[in-house]
Amino acid sequence: MNRVTVATLTLATLTTLTACGGEGESGKATGEPRPSATETKPPTPAERLHGLMVTSADVDGYRVEPHSDAYRFAESPEDVTLDKQVCAPLAHAVNQLPLGDPQAHLVRVLSKDAGAHTYVTLATYTAGGAGTAMDDLKKAVASCGDGFTAKASGGTSTYDSVTAEKVAPAGDDSLGFTTTMTFRGASHTHHTQVVRSGDVIGVYFAVDGRAIAETRPSDAKLPVTVVKAQNAKLK
Numbered sequence: 001m002n003r004v005t006v007a008t009l010t011l012a013t014l015t016t017l018t019a020c021g022g023e024g025e026s027g028k029a030t031g032e033p034r035p036s037a038t039e040t041k042p043p044t045p046a047e048r049l050h051g052l053m054v055t056s057a058d059v060d061g062y063r064v065e066p067h068s069d070a071y072r073f074a075e076s077p078e079d080v081t082l083d084k085q086v087c088a089p090l091a092h093a094v095n096q097l098p099l100g101d102p103q104a105h106l107v108r109v110l111s112k113d114a115g116a117h118t119y120v121t122l123a124t125y126t127a128g129g130a131g132t133a134m135d136d137l138k139k140a141v142a143s144c145g146d147g148f149t150a151k152a153s154g155g156t157s158t159y160d161s162v163t164a165e166k167v168a169p170a171g172d173d174s175l176g177f178t179t180t181m182t183f184r185g186a187s188h189t190h191h192t193q194v195v196r197s198g199d200v201i202g203v204y205f206a207v208d209g210r211a212i213a214e215t216r217p218s219d220a221k222l223p224v225t226v227v228k229a230q231n232a233k234l235k
Helices: 045-052 085-095 129-143 208-214 224-234
Strands: 014-016 039-040 065-066 106-109 115-126 148-152 153-167 174-183 187-198 201-206 216-221
Touching: 039 129, 039 216, 045 106, 045 115, 085 129, 085 148, 085 153, 115 208, 115 224, 129 153, 129 187, 148 201, 174 201, 187 208, 187 224, 201 208, 201 216, 208 216
Parallel strands: 187 216
Antiparallel strands: 014 039, 065 106, 106 115, 115 201, 148 153, 153 174, 174 187, 187 201
16 A cells, blocks of 8 residues: 655854964964954854745745654655665655755645645755756656655555656756656646755645545645745745
């Protein structure tokens, strides 16, 4: 039986720098500038993602919440096994796991009602890492049209098909795809959009959890408002 997962730092801290030296010494005495009393540290990768993540103030009417551990398909990408390894980026994208080898990632779930949910997964990378992750995802979309099966602690999910989907250009690179799966006889279509802006990747995934629970067919589309708001923050 398939099990579907119905699919998180603070402002930069200040550090005090104190000058040292003998009594009566100054920056001029050594010929070196004296450090200021305080300096602002650059944000960590995780802190940076918190600043880039969409909030309820950006998408009026939507609740923006952390991803519950109760609904995680896997703790990390390494915990997922597949029948076709080339399809791994797809399994990660639709299960709120980061693509490639990121420095940090962050997940939020947005909802307006009890059924439809949009998951946003942001990840930041060292130089070149985001581009490599996007290339691997594109290869997966092209290679896994007839579906794949993914297994993890959250269960087993079998996807019947993968289809590339045209999306509005965004960031430095973007792509979209749909995945279909059958659960208790009902067919479900999920839409995913992935955007790379510099060394940050955003993955947007839509699912209708109520329809899945009630074994009704579903075709969960990404809300344009959410996609536009998150893309704007990634610029």
